Amino acid sequence: MSAASIRPASPPTRLEPCWACIALTAALIAAVVASFAYLAVDWRQLFSDESMRLMAKFVREFFPPDLTPAFVAKAAWGALQTFAVAAIGTLLAVVGGGVLALPAAGRFGLAPRLAARFVLNLLRSVPELVWAALMVIAAGLGPFAGTLALALHTTGVLGRLYAESLENVPPLPERALRDAGAGRLAAFAYATLPLVTAQGVAYALYRLEMNIRMAAVLGFVGAGGLGQLLYFHLSIFQQAQAATLLIAMFLLVFAVDSLSAWARGTLASAHG
Amino acid sequence: MPVSSLAAPALAPPLRDPAARSRLTALVLVVAVLWPLLALADFRPWLLFEPGNLQVMANFLAGFLPPSTAPDFLALLAKATLETLAIATAGIALAIVIAVPLAIVATRALAVSRIGPGPGRGLGVVVRTAARGLLTVLRAIPEVVWALVFVRALGLGPGAGVLALAVTYGGMLGKVYTEILESGDTRAARALLEAGSPRLGALFYALVPGAAQELASYTVYRWECAVRASVVMGFVGAGGLGQLMDQSMKMLNGGEASTILVTFLLLVLVADALSVVIRKVLA
Amino acid sequence: MPGDVRLDGVGFVHANGHRALKGVSLELAHGERVAVIGPSGAGKTTLVRVLGTSLRPTEGRIEIDGVDPWQLGAGGLRRLRARIGVVHQSAPIPPRLRVVTAVLAGRLGAWPTWKGLVSLLVPSDAEGAREALARLDLGDRVFDRCDRLSGGQLQRVGIARVLYQRPDYLLADEPVSALDPTLADQSVGALVEASASGGATLVASLHAVDLALKWFPRTIGMKAGAIVFDRPTVAVSRAMLHELYATEGRVLPEQGVEPIADLRSDNVVALARPGCQ
Numbered sequence: 001m002s003a004a005s006i007r008p009a010s011p012p013t014r015l016e017p018c019w020a021c022i023a024l025t026a027a028l029i030a031a032v033v034a035s036f037a038y039l040a041v042d043w044r045q046l047f048s049d050e051s052m053r054l055m056a057k058f059v060r061e062f063f064p065p066d067l068t069p070a071f072v073a074k075a076a077w078g079a080l081q082t083f084a085v086a087a088i089g090t091l092l093a094v095v096g097g098g099v100l101a102l103p104a105a106g107r108f109g110l111a112p113r114l115a116a117r118f119v120l121n122l123l124r125s126v127p128e129l130v131w132a133a134l135m136v137i138a139a140g141l142g143p144f145a146g147t148l149a150l151a152l153h154t155t156g157v158l159g160r161l162y163a164e165s166l167e168n169v170p171p172l173p174e175r176a177l178r179d180a181g182a183g184r185l186a187a188f189a190y191a192t193l194p195l196v197t198a199q200g201v202a203y204a205l206y207r208l209e210m211n212i213r214m215a216a217v218l219g220f221v222g223a224g225g226l227g228q229l230l231y232f233h234l235s236i237f238q239q240a241q242a243a244t245l246l247i248a249m250f251l252l253v254f255a256v257d258s259l260s261a262w263a264r265g266t267l268a269s270a271h272g
Numbered sequence: 273m274p275v276s277s278l279a280a281p282a283l284a285p286p287l288r289d290p291a292a293r294s295r296l297t298a299l300v301l302v303v304a305v306l307w308p309l310l311a312l313a314d315f316r317p318w319l320l321f322e323p324g325n326l327q328v329m330a331n332f333l334a335g336f337l338p339p340s341t342a343p344d345f346l347a348l349l350a351k352a353t354l355e356t357l358a359i360a361t362a363g364i365a366l367a368i369v370i371a372v373p374l375a376i377v378a379t380r381a382l383a384v385s386r387i388g389p390g391p392g393r394g395l396g397v398v399v400r401t402a403a404r405g406l407l408t409v410l411r412a413i414p415e416v417v418w419a420l421v422f423v424r425a426l427g428l429g430p431g432a433g434v435l436a437l438a439v440t441y442g443g444m445l446g447k448v449y450t451e452i453l454e455s456g457d458t459r460a461a462r463a464l465l466e467a468g469s470p471r472l473g474a475l476f477y478a479l480v481p482g483a484a485q486e487l488a489s490y491t492v493y494r495w496e497c498a499v500r501a502s503v504v505m506g507f508v509g510a511g512g513l514g515q516l517m518d519q520s521m522k523m524l525n526g527g528e529a530s531t532i533l534v535t536f537l538l539l540v541l542v543a544d545a546l547s548v549v550i551r552k553v554l555a
Numbered sequence: 556m557p558g559d560v561r562l563d564g565v566g567f568v569h570a571n572g573h574r575a576l577k578g579v580s581l582e583l584a585h586g587e588r589v590a591v592i593g594p595s596g597a598g599k600t601t602l603v604r605v606l607g608t609s610l611r612p613t614e615g616r617i618e619i620d621g622v623d624p625w626q627l628g629a630g631g632l633r634r635l636r637a638r639i640g641v642v643h644q645s646a647p648i649p650p651r652l653r654v655v656t657a658v659l660a661g662r663l664g665a666w667p668t669w670k671g672l673v674s675l676l677v678p679s680d681a682e683g684a685r686e687a688l689a690r691l692d693l694g695d696r697v698f699d700r701c702d703r704l705s706g707g708q709l710q711r712v713g714i715a716r717v718l719y720q721r722p723d724y725l726l727a728d729e730p731v732s733a734l735d736p737t738l739a740d741q742s743v744g745a746l747v748e749a750s751a752s753g754g755a756t757l758v759a760s761l762h763a764v765d766l767a768l769k770w771f772p773r774t775i776g777m778k779a780g781a782i783v784f785d786r787p788t789v790a791v792s793r794a795m796l797h798e799l800y801a802t803e804g805r806v807l808p809e810q811g812v813e814p815i816a817d818l819r820s821d822n823v824v825a826l827a828r829p830g831c832q
Contacts, residue, residue, distance in 0.1 A: 022554065038354060041431040052425075058425045084312035125537050129416070129504045131520055138329045144314045197412075211492035214416040220416065220508055224314070230417065235422050242421075247503045384629065388611040395662045463647040466609050467720065468637025468664025471670040477660045479647040 058239065065243035074229070075248040082225035082252060085143045089150030090208045094200075096151065097158030104159060120163070124156025132218040136251035146223030148210050161203050165196045198267055205260040212256045217248050226252070228250040273278070335526025344527060347537025348516065349535055353494025356512035359430045359505075360498035368491065370410075370442030378403035381458040381479055382471045401414070419505040433510030437498055448490050456482045461546045477539035486553045496540075503536055513539070559585060559621060560606065560724070560756065567601055575601040577780040579615070583758065588750055590767035590788075591760040593777035594802050600644070602777065603728040603740065606758060607641045609679075619724070629745035639662025642730040642746070645712030652700035654693070657701055657712055658684040661720035661801040686711070687719040690745045692738070706736045713740055713784035718749050725750055731766070731810065739763070739810050744768050763810030764796060779789030 093162070098122075106118035129147035139145045173191035182190070219227020226249050232240040319325060371524045376382060378400050385396035422432035453475075460478035469477070480487075506514015513536055520528035559800045560583040568577040573717060575598045590598050604610040605617060608624045616623060624635055640661065648657045670679060678684065678784065685697045691711040701709060701744035710733050727746060745758070747770050750757035761767045767774055767788075771806045774791050776783040776799045784795055796807055 003359075020553070024550075031361055032365040035358035035365070038358045039362060039430045040431070041434070053424050078329050084309040087309055088313045088315055109527050125540055127504045128535070129501055129507055130517070130533070130536075133507070133518075138325065139319055140325075142314050144316060144319065147313045183427065213462050215503075217414050217416045220420065230283060231420065234420055237424070238329070246413065246417070250409075260476070384633070384825070386822060388625065389612070390608075390632055391627065398585075408571070431718070444800065457647075459643075459647040460649050462609075463641070463643060464660060464663060466607060466636055467640060467722075468633045468635070468659065470663065470668045470671070471631075471666050472665075473660070473663035476672060476675050477652070477656065477663065478647075478649055481651040 001122040008257045009119065016235055047210050058251070060193055061237075061239035062243040064240065065247060066240040067244065071241060071244060075226070075244050078226040078229045079252045081143055082215045082219070082227070082249075083212065083256070084257075085146045085218070085223070086150065086208060086224055089147045089215070090154055090204060092147070092255070093154030093158050093207070094152035094204050096155035097160075098200075099158040100155065101162035101166055101240050104163035107166075109267045110178045116164070118161075120159040121158045122156070123152055124155065128196065128214045128218060130219060132223045141222040141224075143224030146215060148220040149218060149223065150214060154211060158203060158207060162200060166192070169195050192255050201267055202264050206265055208255075209257050209260050212253055216252070281374060287382060297554070326359060332524075332526060336530040337394050338527060339524070339531040339534060340527035341531070345531070349513075349531065350364065352511075352513045352516045352532075353539060354504075354533060355430055355444060355500045356506070357498065359433045359437070359510070359512055360495060363434045363502070364439035364491070364495045364498050365444050366434065367441035367494075370438060371445035371449055374403050374407055374442075374446040375401070375453065376471065376475060378407065379450045381453045381456075382474060384465050387462065387466060391474040404447075407443045407446040407450070409509070410439055411447065413440070413441075415440040415501050416505055420508045421508045423509040428511070428515075430511035431514065433502055433505045436510065437501060441494055441498060445491065445494060449487060452483050452490070453479050454487050470480040485554055489551045492547045492550050492554075495544045499543045503539075506508065513527040559583065559618070561606070561618040562612075562615065563617070564615035565605060565612040566618060567598075567605060567610060568628075574668050575780055576605065576612070579780075579782055581775065581785060583756055586750070586754045586756055586785055587773065588747060588757040588771050589759070589773045589775060590771035591758065591775045591777060592762075592764055592767045593783070593798070594800050595762075597777040597778070598780040600728050601780075603641070603699060603704045603726050603758065603760050604633065607726050608636055609641070626648075633664065637720075638723040639721040640717035640725050642714050642717050642725075643725040644729045644732060645706075646709045648701055648713060648716075648781055650700075650832070652701050654688065654699050654701055654704070655681050655684045655697050658687055658716045658719050659720075661716040664720075684715075684719060687715040688716060690748075691715050691742060707738060710734060711738070711742060714745065718745065721753060721755075723755055725755045726755040727757070727763055729760055734761055736810055740769075746772075751816065762808055764800075764807045765809045 043242055100116050100120055103112035104120055106113045131152050132146055135145035135148045135152075139148060143247050169192055172194070174187050177187035178184070179189050215223075215225055216227045216230075219225045219229065220231045222228060230242055230245045230249075233239075233245065302328070314358065318328075380386065380400070383396055385391065385393040407492050418436035419432050422435050423429075425431050427433075458478065458479070460482075461474045464474040464478050465471070502512050503514040503517075506512040506516070507518045509515060509518075513532055517529060517532040517536075520532060560581075562581050564572070564577050565579045568574045574819055577603065578596075578670060579598075587755070591602060593599055594826060605612055605615045606612060608619075617625075619635065622633055626751065627635065656675060659674050659678055659680060666674075673679065685694050688694050688711075691714055692710055693715065693752060696704065696708070701712065704712065710730070714730060717727075728736075730746065731742050734742060743761075743766050744832060746757060746759065749755065759767075759771070770790070772788055774788045774793065776791075778799055783799055784791070800807055
């Protein structure tokens with residue numbers, strides 16, 4: 001049996017180096033080396049004896065963390081405020097994102113779709129911290145600015161995710177209700193909304209986990225909560241207090257992550 | 273024909289929705305929790321529309337236009353943009369250096385002691401849990417916080433940003449690498465381990481061929497996030513576009529701020545496009 | 556004596572409570588060739604995995620070379636495993652690998668780590684791989700990619716990898732079920748030849764009775780996790796086979812090119828030519 005006649009293309013007989021792979025790897029390595037070179041960070045000076053001694057002193061002052069009841073209470077209050085900022089911000093974003101997702105999914109025509117998508121992209125491209133800096137100017141220092149910043153940015157993120165969900169949902173149930181005479185809103189609520197709710201809540205919970213971390217950070221530009229406290233105490237080199245605040249941040253993140261995972265678990269099992 | 277079969281049914285008690293009670297309770301709980309949260313977050317949307325505030329906002333927004341195009345500012349802008357890219361790339365490179373060894377230790381796909389189970393399984397569990405714990409701890413604190421700490425410790429500049437990225441993104445990459453290695457077909461790795469292959473051998477001969485594309489794809493996605501994060505870290509003094517924007521905004525120079533913002537949006541767009549291209553090539 | 560394998564009352568119960576092996580005792584001498592046959596669910600795969608130190612028996616004792624492998628340290632167990640080669644029912648080879656690399660992976664246990672890693676980029680022994688593949692009629696596909704092979708070809712690459720490993724213990728778990736009769740016969744022949752020339756102990760679980768009877772001087776029959784018979788192949792009778800496969804109907808599973816002899820005889824009959832070429 002002649003083997004060559006039945007195979008469409010003869011298999012390689014020698015080692016063929018993958019030129020594209022080699023070129024790509026070389027380019028990536030070059031990019032990394034160039035980056036380090038451009039930054040021209042004086043690593044030697046950074047890790048010199050003097051520098052390491054100062055850093056060691058700096059790190060040492062984090063321990064032990066300030067655990068006096070008064071400060072722990074302050075940290076707890078900050079944590080609650082951070083949680084509130086993240087929760088309200090995410091909630092607003094669910095509403096905002098939901099509303100914008102409808103035109104973005106093309107339900108009102110092409111022009112609204114493009115406009116909505118542009119707005120959503122704009123909202124999510126600007127980082128939360130930049131929004132917070134802007135909101136501080138608009139609404140003054142404090143947690144309100146942080147809430148607004150998170151709401152704006154997360155509306156962009158959730159809006160896009162919701163729009164994709166809406167586009168992927170089967171149109172038949174809603175069309176069936178419309179054909180039976182139901183109004184547009186009612187048909188949407190009864191037919192399409194139940195299909196996307198589970199996924200929508202899961203996305204929102206996932207964003208809540210992200211926003212908890214962001215809410216802590218927004219305090220750096222004056223948006224209240226743990227972040228503002230941390231920035232303040234680090235600025236005056238009070239590492240012990242900063243340590244307590246970092247621990248509080250870690251505990252808060254861990255708690256919200258666990259809560260969110262549990263909530264997503266129950267939702268998943270409830271919907272089968 | 274008697275019609276007694278159509279006798280009127282006895283009055284049944286009104287139907288009660290079994291879900292009504294729990295839904296009502298949930299609603300009450302949500303409102304009960306929402307109120308204090310709104311208070312904590314100092315939620316006063318009417319503030320936005322107070323006349324004084326509106327004026328301040330209008331002035332600030334007006335200051336955004338026209339965007340500044342002074343040549344020496346543009347030169348500064350170009351330098352800052354390159355610096356941001358460099359911080360992101362160097363940070364991700366260091367993050368990979370941290371993530372890869374931790375992932376190899378933590379992944380169950382390369383756990384020899386689990387075969388059987390064989391000798392060293394107790395130690396194996398401890399080591400794997402410790403590695404996963406370390407990855408979680410690295411991830412828990414946002415990179416901006418690390419950046420703040422490093423700026424205080426090492427002074428202003430990009431070094432703080434690179435280290436902050438290395439730590440946080442090392443944790444993120446490590447966790448996802450671990451999961452990617454475990455999610456594929458682990459039979460091939462197990463077969464090699466059962467034939468006495470060292471762990472690195474099983475990794476490269478059995479796990480990486482199938483997982484390479486997903487590993488690379490996620491890494492490139494993280495690089496894109498690192499570009500954004502680098503800008504944000506600049507606000508606390510870690511160099512790049514962020515530091516420039518922070519300075520401009522502190523001087524209430526709206527024109528410069530808007531130029532920087534536009535540059536940032538373009539940069540993110542370019543990074544996104546580059547990421548898509550690279551991921552397509554890797555497929 | 557090196558090359559000895561002993562199982563003493565070995566049992567295995569899965570985590571979900573299902574019992575796969577029950578009171579299995581057997582002894583294998585150095586260089587012996589044994590076929591394990593039986594209906595589906597008989598425990599053949601579990602037996603091969605226990606012999607290959609992939610599963611730890613929940614009861615009883617296993618000894619390889621006079622030593623209980625589960626009492627060895629991690630290093631000792633690894634060195635022992637490098638001397639055991641297992642052919643799986645479906646080749647555990649990632650599709651994107653090249654055939655040459657897949658075959659060379661067989662010696663990763665014997666090579667130093669750096670050699671294995673370098674071999675990924677530049678195969679250190681392409682000739683050796685080709686020779687192993689040639690024994691399975693795949694010598695011309697050395698540099699091809701595994702995802703361009705058919706299922707049967709991939710299975711033979713898996714066998715080639717074990718041949719390249721040159722183990723002291725060759726274990727095969729239904730190695731040829733996915734191959735057509737000619738290739739199945741040829742592949743079992745290659746395994747037997749490797750055992751004969753290298754002095755390796757060979758244990759192959761087979762679903763096809765005729766292959767077992769043709770190539771192996773000793774046959775073990777298993778059913779419901781226990782050994783039903785353990786005899787020289789010449790002493791295996793028609794009746795024993797039928798009783799073994801009673802649950803699978805009246806036709807004995809075959810795969811070879813030569814049909815099993817006349818079914819009507821009930822005597823103790825020599826059914827196959829013992830030994831191979």
